[in-house]
Amino acid sequence: MLYNDLTRRHFETAAHAGMLTGPEVRRGAAGSRAQGTWVQFDVRWRPDPPPRALAQVRFLAFGCPHVIAVADWVAQQAVVSAPLAGLPESIAALKDRFAVPTEKVGRLLIIEDAWIAAIAPPY
Amino acid sequence: MKPPAYLDYAATTPVDPRVALRMAGCLTREGTFGNPGSSSHDYGDAAQAAVEAARAEVAAAVGALPADVVWTSGATEANNLALFGIAHYYRSLGRHIVTLRTEHKAVLDPCRELERRGWRVTYLDPGRTGVLDPARLALALQADTVLVSVMHVNNEIGVIQDLAAIAAVCAAHGSVRLHVDGAQSIGKAALDFTRLGLDLLSLSAHKAYGPKGVGALLVSRRRGVQLEALQFGGGQERSLRSGTVPTHQVVGMGAALALAAAEWRDEVPQIARLRDRLWAGLEALGGVLRNGDPAHSVAHLLNVSFADVEGESLLAAVRPFIAVSTGSACASAVQEPSYVLRALGRDERLAESSLRFSLGRFSTEADVDAALFALEGALARLRRIGGAGQP
Numbered sequence: 001m002l003y004n005d006l007t008r009r010h011f012e013t014a015a016h017a018g019m020l021t022g023p024e025v026r027r028g029a030a031g032s033r034a035q036g037t038w039v040q041f042d043v044r045w046r047p048d049p050p051p052r053a054l055a056q057v058r059f060l061a062f063g064c065p066h067v068i069a070v071a072d073w074v075a076q077q078a079v080v081s082a083p084l085a086g087l088p089e090s091i092a093a094l095k096d097r098f099a100v101p102t103e104k105v106g107r108l109l110i111i112e113d114a115w116i117a118a119i120a121p122p123y
Numbered sequence: 124m125k126p127p128a129y130l131d132y133a134a135t136t137p138v139d140p141r142v143a144l145r146m147a148g149c150l151t152r153e154g155t156f157g158n159p160g161s162s163s164h165d166y167g168d169a170a171q172a173a174v175e176a177a178r179a180e181v182a183a184a185v186g187a188l189p190a191d192v193v194w195t196s197g198a199t200e201a202n203n204l205a206l207f208g209i210a211h212y213y214r215s216l217g218r219h220i221v222t223l224r225t226e227h228k229a230v231l232d233p234c235r236e237l238e239r240r241g242w243r244v245t246y247l248d249p250g251r252t253g254v255l256d257p258a259r260l261a262l263a264l265q266a267d268t269v270l271v272s273v274m275h276v277n278n279e280i281g282v283i284q285d286l287a288a289i290a291a292v293c294a295a296h297g298s299v300r301l302h303v304d305g306a307q308s309i310g311k312a313a314l315d316f317t318r319l320g321l322d323l324l325s326l327s328a329h330k331a332y333g334p335k336g337v338g339a340l341l342v343s344r345r346r347g348v349q350l351e352a353l354q355f356g357g358g359q360e361r362s363l364r365s366g367t368v369p370t371h372q373v374v375g376m377g378a379a380l381a382l383a384a385a386e387w388r389d390e391v392p393q394i395a396r397l398r399d400r401l402w403a404g405l406e407a408l409g410g411v412l413r414n415g416d417p418a419h420s421v422a423h424l425l426n427v428s429f430a431d432v433e434g435e436s437l438l439a440a441v442r443p444f445i446a447v448s449t450g451s452a453c454a455s456a457v458q459e460p461s462y463v464l465r466a467l468g469r470d471e472r473l474a475e476s477s478l479r480f481s482l483g484r485f486s487t488e489a490d491v492d493a494a495l496f497a498l499e500g501a502l503a504r505l506r507r508i509g510g511a512g513q514p
Binding site: 011 | 433435436439440471472475504507508509510513
């Protein structure tokens with residue numbers, strides 16, 4: 001299977017893979033390894049008063065290169081764009097950006113579920 | 124950047140330069156370029172002589188008669204000709220066929236088609252080792268069974284079926300014909316068509332350092348095997364496979380099989396040493412499971428499942444460094460776990476996260492070490508990213 005450059009780059013570097021620790025860290029996960037896709041996000045919020053912003057995001061992902069690449073990109077972008085309701089981009093936009101095959105769109109929904117669980121209030 | 128180390132010899136092999144030289148002699152005006160069917164001039168006669176010499180080489184490589192050899196475009200066509208040809212010719216005797224769940228698609232798909240056309244097919248489960256228990260075959264045979272089709276060397280896991288025992292079961296049953304898919308056998312395991320009492324044998328050239336696009340179906344004359352043809356238009360190959368015989372292709376196949384027959388006993392120990400080096404290195408990485416029965420496998424093939432990694436990611440991570448096959452079918456964008464490994468009892472995740480390493484004539488220790496280096500890095504990275512050990 002061939003992947004586009006963005007997918008390959010984020011899959012190969014996965015610079016934001018890892019976990020965060022500390023009382024201010026929130027964690028969200030979705031999917032299951034037994035089903036083939038599992039994603040976890042750890043987010044650390046800035047201590048500033050509202051509007052809240054993310055200080056740091058890390059992810060773990062068991063899945064195909066698209067899953068790892070998109071999770072890494074979300075972890076990178078979230079600190080910049082500080083999304084408070086959902087992913088930095090829609091599922092459709094992520095599908096296009098990473099050239100994700102239609103058959104794999106369900107895996108993007110798992111990333112979205114993990115992300116929403118991580119950033120859900122209370123902060 | 125260095126090209127990836129090639130460890131996918133079970134998919135195809137490079138043409139041996141000695142074979143390529145023989146083939147080149149059949150292509151140009153100075154060579155044996157004539158139509159072997161043109162008996163009205165010397166060019167055709169020369170080509171026909173080359174074709175017959177190649178036929179003799181193929182037959183000799185597997186202990187058959189030259190007259191048994193029917194040229195085809197490859198093992199897939201040979202399998203189709205065997206299955207449909209036998210099924211249709213002997214349909215008045217019965218419409219039941221027995222095969223294994225772990226066969227190649229080139230056998231399973233024709234079986235499915237025959238089922239659609241009214242035949243019954245029993246798909247035997249070979250169990251965890253992948254090696255068929257002949258007693259299970261004996262139980263599956265019925266009064267109207269006309270054909271048993273088994274693969275000699277499995278293309279995914281490398282296990283060798285006990286053809287002598289299987290042939291004995293078929294012989295005891297009476298009129299059932301035995302077809303063997305020998306696409307992976309040449310140069311890897313002993314195979315004697317006549318001594319084993321086989322009725323039909325499918326062969327491929329490109330798995331044995333010959334060219335792609337040519338194979339053969341051996342149809343035993345001694346045993347009086349009859350087939351219905353699938354292709355018409357010229358009556359070549361005993362009217363079983365019409366069409367101009369491609370001289371350079373069959374000469375390449377003859378040369379390749381002759382080389383394999385002469386050299387395989389020397390090659391196998393060298394390849395086994397490389398396979399053992401590879402397996403020892405993989406075992407040291409941890410979380411690996413060997414698929415198939417090592418005691419009944421060819422030296423060339425090692426199929427391994429990797430725990431705690433996702434298969435597509437593993438293949439993508441090692442792809443820049445080594446060329447291997449995944450244990451998954453990639454017909455769609457989403458990989459499906461190997462049906463062969465599932466038939467052996469591997470769970471879906473392990474079946475999906477398996478790699479097939481296949482070694483060959485040109486494999487080196489450097490290739491094996493490249494694979495181990497790539498896998499060590501990929502497994503550590505993907506297991507870390509995947510949170511192995513996390514709940």
